[in-house]
Amino acid sequence: MGDLSEKQYTFEEIETIAKYLKNKIKIVPKVGIICGSGLGSLGDAVTNATKFDYKDIPNFPVSTVMGHAGRLLFGHIGSTPVVCMQGRFHFYEGYSLSACTMPVRLMKLLGVTTLVVSNAAGGINPSYRTGQIMLIKDQINFLGLAGVNPLRGHNDERFGDRFVAMNDVFDPEINKLAKSVGEMTGLKEIQEGVYASVGGPTYETVAEVNLMRVLGVDAVGMSTVHETVVAKHCGLKVFAFSLITNECVASYSSKETPDGEEVLQVAKENEGKLKGFVEKMIPHLAKSEL
DSSP, X not given: OOOOSSOOOOXXXXXXXXXXXXXXXXXXXXXXXXOOTTOGGGGGGOEEEEEEEGGGSTTOOOOOSTTOOOEEEEEEETTEEEEEEESOOOGXXXXXHHHHHHHHHHHHHHTOOEEEEXXXXXXXXXXXXXXXXXXXXXXXXXXXXXXXXXXXXXXXTTTOOSXXXXXXXXXXXXXXXXXXXXXXXXXXXXXXXXXXXXXXXXXXXXXHHHHHHHHTOOEEESSSXXXXXXXXXXXXXXXEEEEEEEEOOOOTTOOOOXXXXXXXXXXXXXXXXXXXXXXXXXXXXTOTTO
């Protein structure tokens, strides 16, 4: 595909990808799902799936990180038509934020009205434990605060307005509903907190962890925030949650060190309950009144 580090996808380019896919599928997806690291098994909830490897979709990036299968699924969860990304693209892979978020705009052009975003995250909040779910109630965009925003550059009004309010991205009523659904599916101690995104691929230093605690961050990862920015820009409802896959190291005396294998192992251990959770949430999210 060439160098995607500076790639800025145009409306026409994304529309061409949408037309390519529409010619090969028989459904109009209503809910879009982005699977985080090690959470690709959420795609197993999609029935009668039509599958596309990213490498086979014209002008589409390719996932390069372990735990990201690199596949787009079209099918149903229950009676709801969905499109599911088994693997996302990250800024640290060398992709521009335009390339990282292009699938969100693609979903919009395919007919999606609600986006479900999942991620594997480190627990900043000292009360968080691995295996817990955190519903995202707000976010901190560290890359955006440094001027690296997915909406930087030319604004195409066909996607959305130049300036975007971000104080109401996450609906408290959806999170309230998600807590009830989670409890019914056996999820214990569902948290609700603030997610912060860093560029990666390095994990956080002790000083950075303690800084984020002071700032009110509950969990940290290397994705999601720029996807929700673009989703809000193009008018999608957003529901996002983190699986806490490691507890961030906040003390110099600790001998613990986070690593990618640990993240994937925790994700694997929790894939069953997450699949059930998403299956139960999708019909609610598909309702237009939410």
